[in-house]
Amino acid sequence: MAGSGASGLPPPSFERLRLLFLTVAAGALFGGYWFLVLLQDGWSERNRACGALTGLGEFLDCTTRALVLQALVPLAGPALVALLVVPTYLVAPAVITRWHGARPLDPWPEAVRETVEQAGLERTPTLMVSTRGLSLWMFTYGRRPRHRVMLSAATGLYTLTDTAKVTATLAHELGHLRNRDVDRTYLAVFAAACLALVTIVPVGLSAALTTDLAPALAVTWRDLVIALLLAGTWAAVVRAREHEADLWGGGLRPRDMLDLLTDGKQERRHLLRLHPPLDRRLKVLRDPDLLLRPSAVESLVTGIAAGVVVTELGVSLRAVLPVPPLVTYWAAGLLAAVPVSGIVGLAVWRAGAARILTLERVLACGLALGAGLVAGLVLAPRSGVRWSRWIPEAPDFTAVAEPTGIPPITALWMTATLLVLTTAVTGWFALASRTWTPRMGTRAWRYTTPLAALMLAVVMGTWSLAARLAASEQWSAAALIHLLITPQTALFLLTLTLLALCSLTALPRPILRSRTAPPPPTPRSRTARPFPLPRPLMALSRLTLYLRSRTALPPRTPRPHTAPLLLALGVALVLSLGLPFLSLEPDPPVTTQAALPDSSQAGVICLGLYTVGSAAAGALADHAAKERLGEMLRGSGDDLLRQAGELFLRGARIRSQDLEGLAWTAFVRRCDHLRRYRGAPVPEPVSPFPTEGW
Numbered sequence: 001m002a003g004s005g006a007s008g009l010p011p012p013s014f015e016r017l018r019l020l021f022l023t024v025a026a027g028a029l030f031g032g033y034w035f036l037v038l039l040q041d042g043w044s045e046r047n048r049a050c051g052a053l054t055g056l057g058e059f060l061d062c063t064t065r066a067l068v069l070q071a072l073v074p075l076a077g078p079a080l081v082a083l084l085v086v087p088t089y090l091v092a093p094a095v096i097t098r099w100h101g102a103r104p105l106d107p108w109p110e111a112v113r114e115t116v117e118q119a120g121l122e123r124t125p126t127l128m129v130s131t132r133g134l135s136l137w138m139f140t141y142g143r144r145p146r147h148r149v150m151l152s153a154a155t156g157l158y159t160l161t162d163t164a165k166v167t168a169t170l171a172h173e174l175g176h177l178r179n180r181d182v183d184r185t186y187l188a189v190f191a192a193a194c195l196a197l198v199t200i201v202p203v204g205l206s207a208a209l210t211t212d213l214a215p216a217l218a219v220t221w222r223d224l225v226i227a228l229l230l231a232g233t234w235a236a237v238v239r240a241r242e243h244e245a246d247l248w249g250g251g252l253r254p255r256d257m258l259d260l261l262t263d264g265k266q267e268r269r270h271l272l273r274l275h276p277p278l279d280r281r282l283k284v285l286r287d288p289d290l291l292l293r294p295s296a297v298e299s300l301v302t303g304i305a306a307g308v309v310v311t312e313l314g315v316s317l318r319a320v321l322p323v324p325p326l327v328t329y330w331a332a333g334l335l336a337a338v339p340v341s342g343i344v345g346l347a348v349w350r351a352g353a354a355r356i357l358t359l360e361r362v363l364a365c366g367l368a369l370g371a372g373l374v375a376g377l378v379l380a381p382r383s384g385v386r387w388s389r390w391i392p393e394a395p396d397f398t399a400v401a402e403p404t405g406i407p408p409i410t411a412l413w414m415t416a417t418l419l420v421l422t423t424a425v426t427g428w429f430a431l432a433s434r435t436w437t438p439r440m441g442t443r444a445w446r447y448t449t450p451l452a453a454l455m456l457a458v459v460m461g462t463w464s465l466a467a468r469l470a471a472s473e474q475w476s477a478a479a480l481i482h483l484l485i486t487p488q489t490a491l492f493l494l495t496l497t498l499l500a501l502c503s504l505t506a507l508p509r510p511i512l513r514s515r516t517a518p519p520p521p522t523p524r525s526r527t528a529r530p531f532p533l534p535r536p537l538m539a540l541s542r543l544t545l546y547l548r549s550r551t552a553l554p555p556r557t558p559r560p561h562t563a564p565l566l567l568a569l570g571v572a573l574v575l576s577l578g579l580p581f582l583s584l585e586p587d588p589p590v591t592t593q594a595a596l597p598d599s600s601q602a603g604v605i606c607l608g609l610y611t612v613g614s615a616a617a618g619a620l621a622d623h624a625a626k627e628r629l630g631e632m633l634r635g636s637g638d639d640l641l642r643q644a645g646e647l648f649l650r651g652a653r654i655r656s657q658d659l660e661g662l663a664w665t666a667f668v669r670r671c672d673h674l675r676r677y678r679g680a681p682v683p684e685p686v687s688p689f690p691t692e693g694w
Contacts, residue, residue, distance in 0.1 A: 307376015
């Protein structure tokens with residue numbers, strides 16, 4: 001990879017390690033929500049104590065504290081995994097040494113000494129000899145800066161009979177040390193093992209012991225998907241590091257490494273193959289660019305893990321941060337966007353820097369990332385299922401209704417829009433790599449990370465919130481656009497888009513300084529253009545010509561497997577532009593107030609609230625509707641509902657949307673308490689469900 005133009009970037013195993021940690025975080029949030037919220041009986045006692053309060057202000061303060069705790073306790077899952085990983089990582093070297101009964105190698109054979117000296121490592125590793133093993137094997141372990149190389153008991157004999165095989169194997173292990181992947185690998189192993197012990201196995205056993213079949217199935221298939229993602233990602237990390245060690249060892253002992261892989265013994269295939277096949281290792285050794293190509297499968301898994309994290313953190317931060325919901329989901333998206341930009345974005349950037357990026361790879365990664373985000377929404381435990389149907393004390397107003405509650409036209413439009421946006425961001429990575437790398441070299445990656453993370457945060461956060469609203473309220477595409485894209489939001493999105501486009505061409509002069517000489521100017525054509533193109537369009541045209549030039553076929557001959565990707569992207573673009581205008585559904589944010597049942601019984605009023613949803617309060621600025629709702633609640637038989645009605649009336653008289661929003665929150669929370677903690681006098685709610693805060 002040294003000569004590929006991407007030698008200054010992190011290796012592929014590093015980005016797959018990020019993906020593993022993102023998957024671990026998603027799985028740990030899953031377990032934290034299942035054990036600490038859904039199956040925790042203590043929440044019912046706390047909430048019943050809140051419902052026994054007589055003052056509306058006290059009731060809101062008490063329920064807010066409970067909501068904040070429910071939002072934060074799922075974070076104990078990732079914290080517990082981290083607490084287990086750290087001590088395991090610290091004691092692992094001593095345990096491995098004792099397990100193998102190893103002792104330091106002394107003296108070193110001459111061939112071994114020469115190989116270690118030629119490696120030129122900053123710190124010489126300690127060579128340990130195991131008391132086990134009749135065949136030749138080695139592996140690296142330890143912690144920085146005290147790394148060790150474990151040798152089998154038969155290494156001394158092989159040094160006399162097959163010196164080239166010993167030196168090639170040792171060069172491969174020294175490659176792990178030179179690539180600094182030993183610590184990362186053991187962190188990945190322990191993180192995967194701890195997640196399996198803390199989340200995957202306990203959640204599976206807990207679901208198996210659940211008497212109700214519906215929640216058991218809902219939890220089990222999600223648990224299996226997370227287990228498969230974890231196992232596949234962990235195997236990808238280990239396989240990538242083997243390729244990287246082969247490449248470095250091949251540079252140190254090229255002929256011996258080729259002979260070792262040609263005549264080597266293939267690893268026995270278990271459930272997961274931790275070492276790549278020998279023929280694949282030989283191909284990568286001969287053509288290192290094969291390791292640098294971005295993977296659509298990797299982008300898909302990244303999207304799934306990020307979708308779970310954004311959905312879970314969005315609901316949690318919504319209960320904690322006193323900011324508008326869209327800003328809250330942007331913050332949640334930013335926490336997931338940083339590792340996503342370091343996985344998908346870095347893979348595309350590396351391929352662009354190595355001059356092996358093709359149009360089909362860009363489209364495949366962008367579409368796979370969007371599809372993964374959709375799958376992550378379905379997989380997320382908090383939003384994938386309405387748990388209150390099966391667990392009576394499960395909080396419903398803080399959760400998102402299942403994605404099947406989204407109207408079909410709205411779901412189709414949202415999916416198409418997300419695919420277009422993720423493909424656009426992936427294309428921006430390709431453009432930025434093509435534009436920045438010749439001017440700044442590989443260090444340009446660090447300057448693009450903040451902007452890339454911000455773009456991904458806006459895309460993922462906005463889409464996740466739109467999915468929540470569409471699922472809980474059954475709003476149309478036009479309604480979502482009207483509610484989310486306010487003038488202030490539109491100005492911010494326009495500014496971000498212009499900044500992203502301008503960053504591809506208009507770079508600051510001090511940043512453009514490079515240690516390498518600029519490439520010689522290419523001769524210009526004498527044919528004048530009829531009119532000058534804008535710089536962003538010029539950049540897009542250059543990207544198209546560059547990507548076409550990298551394909552094996554002539555530019556005018558489309559590759560057969562590229563056509564489906566182009567067709568899918570074109571359909572998604574048409575749907576994202578046209579479906580909002582084809583929606584014939586009513587627009588809940590701007591409609592008049594929907595009628596609630598004329599009754600003084602709290603159960604009947606709350607059932608009407610569950611049936612009508614947020615349309616019960618009318619439009620955001622419809623103070624007359626709030627006043628009518630307040631008059632109805634003031635005649636209720638429930639003390640807290642009457643106080644909420646008084647608050648509605650007070651806010652309508654002074655035209656205060658803040659007071660009206662507070663009254664709506666109190667109305668929804670009180671109905672939720674009446675259904676869950678007072679003998680369930682309110683029947684099972686039907687969709688749409690009123691989303692608190694809207």
